[in-house]
Amino acid sequence: SLEDIAKEECLEELGYMPKSVEKVCDFYSGFGSGASKQSLFFAEVCEDDKKGTGGGLDDEEIETVFVKVLDFEAFAKDNVHAASFEFAYLWFMKNKAKQYGLS
DSSP, X not given: OHHHHHHHHHHHXXXXXXXXXXXXXXXXXXXXGGOOEEEXXXXXXXXXXXXXXXXXSTTOOOOOOOOOGGGHHHHHHHSOOOHHHHHHHHHHHHHTGGGGTOO
C-alpha cells in the first residue's frame, strides 16, 4: 500500500519507522510529459522510532535536517527547496499546529 511505502521511505531516507502515517494528498510534481504523481503523508516520530541511520540506498546522498516549526520561515527563505516543502508546512499549520500548541 502507499502507506507502507511511505513508512519504508521514512526508514530508508531518515532512519525512522513511524507507527502510522496520514495521507495528506496526491499532487503532480511537474507539467506535461515530465509530470509525475506523488503522494504526501504526515508522520509523527520520536527517538523510540529510530531504527537506522537513514541517508538513502546505494548512491543516494540524503541529509536529514531538523527544523523547528517556529524557525521554518527563516529556514525556507535561506535555503533552496521544492514548492511541496512549503505546501507541507502550510498543511501542518492548518491541520496539526494547534494540537502541538503552535497556533
